[in-house]
Amino acid sequence: MSEGIGARVARKEDKRFITGKGKYTDDIRMENQAYAAFVRSPHAHARVTGIDTAAAEAMDGVIAVHTGPELKADGIGDIITGWAITSKDGTPMQCGVWNPMVTEYARYVGDAVAVVIAETQALARVAAESVDVSYEELPATVFADRALDTGAPQVHANVPGNLIFNWEIGDEARTGAAIEGAHHVTELNITNNRLSPNALEPRSAVTVYDEAEEHYTLYSTSQNPHVARLVLSAFYQVAPEHKLRVIAPDVGGGFGSKIYIYPEEITCLWASMKTGRSIKWTSDRSEAFMTDAHGRDHVTTAKMGFDENGKIVGFHVDTIANIGAYVSLFATATPTYLYGTLWSGTYDIPAIYGTVRAVHTNTAPVDAYRGAGRPEATYMIERMMETAAREMGMDPAELRRRNFITEFPYQTQVLLQYDSGDYHTLLDMAQKAAEIDGFPERKAEAAARGMLRGIGYSTFVEACGLAPSAAAGSLGAGVGLWESAEVRVNPVGTIEILTGCHSHGQGHETTFAQLVADRFGLPIENVSILHGDTDKVQFGMGTYGSRSGPVGMSAVMLALEKVEEKAKKIAAHVLEASEDDIVIEGGEVKVAGTDKAMAWHELGLAAYTGHNLPEGMEPGLKETSFFDPVNFSFPSGALICEVEVDPETGVTEIIQFTAADDFGVIVNPMIVEGQVHGGLTQGIGQAMCEGVVYDGDGQLVTGSYMDYQMPRASDVPSYTVRHGSTPSPDNPLGIKGCGEAGAIGAPPAVINAIVDAIGTQDLQMPATPLAVWQALQTVSARQAAE
Amino acid sequence: MSNVKMTVNGTTVTRDVADNTLLSDFLREHLRLTGTHVGCDTSQCGTCVVHVDGRAIKSCTALAAALDGSDITTIEGIKDGAELHPMQAAFKTHHGLQCGFCTPGMIMSGIDIVNRYREEGKELTEAAIRHELEGNICRCTGYHNIVKAIGEAAGNMSDLAKAAE
Numbered sequence: 001m002s003e004g005i006g007a008r009v010a011r012k013e014d015k016r017f018i019t020g021k022g023k024y025t026d027d028i029r030m031e032n033q034a035y036a037a038f039v040r041s042p043h044a045h046a047r048v049t050g051i052d053t054a055a056a057e058a059m060d061g062v063i064a065v066h067t068g069p070e071l072k073a074d075g076i077g078d079i080i081t082g083w084a085i086t087s088k089d090g091t092p093m094q095c096g097v098w099n100p101m102v103t104e105y106a107r108y109v110g111d112a113v114a115v116v117i118a119e120t121q122a123l124a125r126v127a128a129e130s131v132d133v134s135y136e137e138l139p140a141t142v143f144a145d146r147a148l149d150t151g152a153p154q155v156h157a158n159v160p161g162n163l164i165f166n167w168e169i170g171d172e173a174r175t176g177a178a179i180e181g182a183h184h185v186t187e188l189n190i191t192n193n194r195l196s197p198n199a200l201e202p203r204s205a206v207t208v209y210d211e212a213e214e215h216y217t218l219y220s221t222s223q224n225p226h227v228a229r230l231v232l233s234a235f236y237q238v239a240p241e242h243k244l245r246v247i248a249p250d251v252g253g254g255f256g257s258k259i260y261i262y263p264e265e266i267t268c269l270w271a272s273m274k275t276g277r278s279i280k281w282t283s284d285r286s287e288a289f290m291t292d293a294h295g296r297d298h299v300t301t302a303k304m305g306f307d308e309n310g311k312i313v314g315f316h317v318d319t320i321a322n323i324g325a326y327v328s329l330f331a332t333a334t335p336t337y338l339y340g341t342l343w344s345g346t347y348d349i350p351a352i353y354g355t356v357r358a359v360h361t362n363t364a365p366v367d368a369y370r371g372a373g374r375p376e377a378t379y380m381i382e383r384m385m386e387t388a389a390r391e392m393g394m395d396p397a398e399l400r401r402r403n404f405i406t407e408f409p410y411q412t413q414v415l416l417q418y419d420s421g422d423y424h425t426l427l428d429m430a431q432k433a434a435e436i437d438g439f440p441e442r443k444a445e446a447a448a449r450g451m452l453r454g455i456g457y458s459t460f461v462e463a464c465g466l467a468p469s470a471a472a473g474s475l476g477a478g479v480g481l482w483e484s485a486e487v488r489v490n491p492v493g494t495i496e497i498l499t500g501c502h503s504h505g506q507g508h509e510t511t512f513a514q515l516v517a518d519r520f521g522l523p524i525e526n527v528s529i530l531h532g533d534t535d536k537v538q539f540g541m542g543t544y545g546s547r548s549g550p551v552g553m554s555a556v557m558l559a560l561e562k563v564e565e566k567a568k569k570i571a572a573h574v575l576e577a578s579e580d581d582i583v584i585e586g587g588e589v590k591v592a593g594t595d596k597a598m599a600w601h602e603l604g605l606a607a608y609t610g611h612n613l614p615e616g617m618e619p620g621l622k623e624t625s626f627f628d629p630v631n632f633s634f635p636s637g638a639l640i641c642e643v644e645v646d647p648e649t650g651v652t653e654i655i656q657f658t659a660a661d662d663f664g665v666i667v668n669p670m671i672v673e674g675q676v677h678g679g680l681t682q683g684i685g686q687a688m689c690e691g692v693v694y695d696g697d698g699q700l701v702t703g704s705y706m707d708y709q710m711p712r713a714s715d716v717p718s719y720t721v722r723h724g725s726t727p728s729p730d731n732p733l734g735i736k737g738c739g740e741a742g743a744i745g746a747p748p749a750v751i752n753a754i755v756d757a758i759g760t761q762d763l764q765m766p767a768t769p770l771a772v773w774q775a776l777q778t779v780s781a782r783q784a785a786e
Numbered sequence: 787m788s789n790v791k792m793t794v795n796g797t798t799v800t801r802d803v804a805d806n807t808l809l810s811d812f813l814r815e816h817l818r819l820t821g822t823h824v825g826c827d828t829s830q831c832g833t834c835v836v837h838v839d840g841r842a843i844k845s846c847t848a849l850a851a852a853l854d855g856s857d858i859t860t861i862e863g864i865k866d867g868a869e870l871h872p873m874q875a876a877f878k879t880h881h882g883l884q885c886g887f888c889t890p891g892m893i894m895s896g897i898d899i900v901n902r903y904r905e906e907g908k909e910l911t912e913a914a915i916r917h918e919l920e921g922n923i924c925r926c927t928g929y930h931n932i933v934k935a936i937g938e939a940a941g942n943m944s945d946l947a948k949a950a951e
Binding site for chain 1: 814831884
């Protein structure tokens with residue numbers, strides 16, 4: 001059976017996970033291990049007037065208690081954001097200062113105020129309770145749509161009115177005129193609910209300081225260890241890069257939340273140096289809800305104008321994005337260049353304009369979470385389309401079809417140029433798989449049982465494969481977004497691939513090996529993938545934004561190309577043939593049309609003995625490549641959700657969920673389908689049950705799994721998944737990326753289905769039974785009045 | 787402190803532990819069996835599921851001292867020599883795991899579900915599997931392939947049980 005591109009190969013990495021031998025950060029225990037626990041602000045906004053550490057320090061087994069001013073005094077830097085946004089009036093954004101630990105003001109519930117280092121984790125936690133912090137409580141700003149109110153409490157003194165930036169994109173005058181002259185205008189107020197990423201493995205750090213070498217090691221639950229090292233070195237001044245090794249071993253899911261460098265890693269590294277001890281900190285789930293960067297949290301008003309044929313003539317968006325108390329690493333890019341640039345969706349829209357006002361509040365930082373900006377864009381556009389279709393008395397699928405982009409490349413009105421796609425075919429596939437023709441019958445059958453059936457669509461496009469470095473740089477990015485790979489052929493012919501991407505569930509150890517199987521016909525068992533260690537791997541940018549396929553694998557392909565070129569030269573020399581006649585397949589290096597051949601391992605040996613190489617050739621067989629994409633990739637999809645609502649209780653059951661996606665070329669369909677299933681479930685979670693809730697004082701109400709409803713097995717169906725394919729023309733493999741698709745496309749499909757079932761669009765996420773029941777009451781009241 | 791004696795994965799172990807030591811900490815920190823994970827603090831996520839005297843429990847909610855004399859099986863103890871347990875094999879075949887963090891708990895719960903349904907003579911339908919997984923959260927797979935894996939393993943475990951009779 002082939003193990004190459006397109007093969008449904010079982011994962012190489014599974015064995016250690018299914019036998020309990022995975023090696024996660026919290027599984028590591030160093031010699032002389034000490035443990036950290038953080039003292040956190042119980043107030044959303046307060047001035048720290050005193051910290052009494054005496055009682056904690058006096059406890060047996062407590063090694064040290066440290067506070068924010070000590071870090072500052074030692075020159076540890078403030079936490080930075082990686083993307084500078086310019087407001088529409090040309091002024092630079094204004095961000096509050098984020099000290100790793102509070103120096104004067106605590107600005108959200110969970111803000112770190114002090115750290116206790118102790119001999120055991122239990123003792124560290126008990127001692128943290130004994131640190132006596134005096135607070136002067138201050139009024140808090142909590143909600144996005146209140147942050148800009150006159151007189152709203154100021155989160156940071158240097159950010160007047162809590163406004164970080166007021167960004168615009170598109171053509172205001174043309175869009176205004178188009179909507180003014182439209183035959184029909186649909187207007188909606190849309191909330192995109194705040195989410196907690198909830199990777200099942202809590203964040204964790206183990207830090208080691210070698211005094212003799214003045215060298216630090218950080219074991220970290222990171223999606224991008226090199227970026228962590230860069231930021232820790234260049235901005236937080238923890239240690240220069242060559243004196244800091246970052247290792248991200250097995251990581252239990254990320255979904256964006258493990259991209260960022262948090263206060264805990266910085267503090268523990270520094271404290272390792274101060275105490276001379278290896279320090280371990282592992283978040284508990286309550287801390288995760290408080291301090292892991294949240295996602296989404298937009299409030300939007302949108303207007304879409306249509307002509308008499310249902311063709312969109314203009315689209316206007318006004319969004320307030322809640323950034324939280326501090327501006328996290330990608331927090332400014334997410335509601336701008338990953339959001340506004342997707343406002344054309346799958347549609348040919350001739351005029352688009354919108355603004356995004358980003359605001360500080362006294363809540364946890366908000367940053368990229370699975371999809372990052374693109375789910376917010378898709379939800380808004382797809383709710384608009386469904387509502388417009390309803391208002392104009394059109395079939396929602398037909399309205400979409402009338403507006404689909406059909407010619408590629410397609411230049412949108414909001415910067416991006418889509419690479420390829422076939423949206424009509426995806427919608428056809430989805431409709432067929434969802435047996436759409438039988439829906440009226442199913443609806444009638446449900447009605448006979450007193451149940452309300454509904455069907456909802458979502459068609460989406462996303463920008464993946466982050467990202468062309470020069471383009472990102474011109475838009476304010478602080479880093480390049482290329483990826484690197486090194487391919488090492490060993491003297492015995494086995495191969496190691498070193499990638500700057502990081503696998504935390506994506507299956508790179510299998511799919512990256514499949515590239516070698518495809519190219520050289522070697523078994524994937526002979527290929528190892530090394531990642532997640534800055535001492536082993538050349539610089540790389542990590543894994544997020546569905547970049548490992550389009551960008552990371554492309555770098556591998558370029559390196560394999562170089563290996564092949566050199567291998568052919570060696571083989572031609574040894575076999576006394578022309579280089580052009582050498583072919584590598586099935587693990588052999590052959591001269592085409594003859595029986596002359598050498599085994600792959602013989603070639604490896606020849607390269608390393610150097611006994612018989614072409615004149616002037618360097619020995620060895622190891623090549624490195626850096627791939628910088630020329631464009632984003634643009635996966636797309638058509639999703640159909642069918643629900644049944646119980647009008648007595650508002651309980652909604654998903655009867656069927658169909659996804660037809662175009663990810664371009666697929667390396668391993670089994671793994672890609674797994675990504676789709678997981679993404680859809682997160683999208684369904686956002687639509688139906690998840691939501692971070694703060695009360696008016698900024699207290700976190702959803703602080704545990706008892707309060708924040710994660711989707712469980714009985715909340716979701718088995719999925720129907722189909723694949724279309726228009727390969728990306730912009731990378732060597734034609735891959736578009738699949739990691740975020742489900743989370744981007746699913747929420748509007750679910751809500752549109754519920755809206756269809758209950759007959760009102762007055763419904764926000766999460767559509768809990770209570771929310772659906774309340775929406776149904778407004779329908780009943782309206783009907784009674786009519 | 788309590789002196790605790792247990793059989794863990796077929797081996798007798800004896801340790802002096804603080805009375806408030808959770809079974810999950812006992813396994814992870816005292817025995818260094820780190821396959822059992824801890825993903826929450828409210829007994830909701832199920833990453834810590836192990837078997838105590840043949841029944842699945844959440845080890846984050848049990849005190850080691852209270853389980854003196856128990857027979858404990860963890861994810862590290864279910865293979866038969868080099869051969870994977872049918873539940874482990876099915877998770878691999880059906881891609882029932884991604885990041886792997888919930889996987890040990892899922893597998894231990896899966897085995898318990900199949901055993902209980904067989905003992906009670908009940909049919910293990912897809913709906914039943916989904917209902918029974920109420921105490922195990924996965925953030926990666928969307929449950930689709932986990933449900934498939936448990937369904938297939940149920941058949942294979944039943945065949946094995948019959949062969950053993």
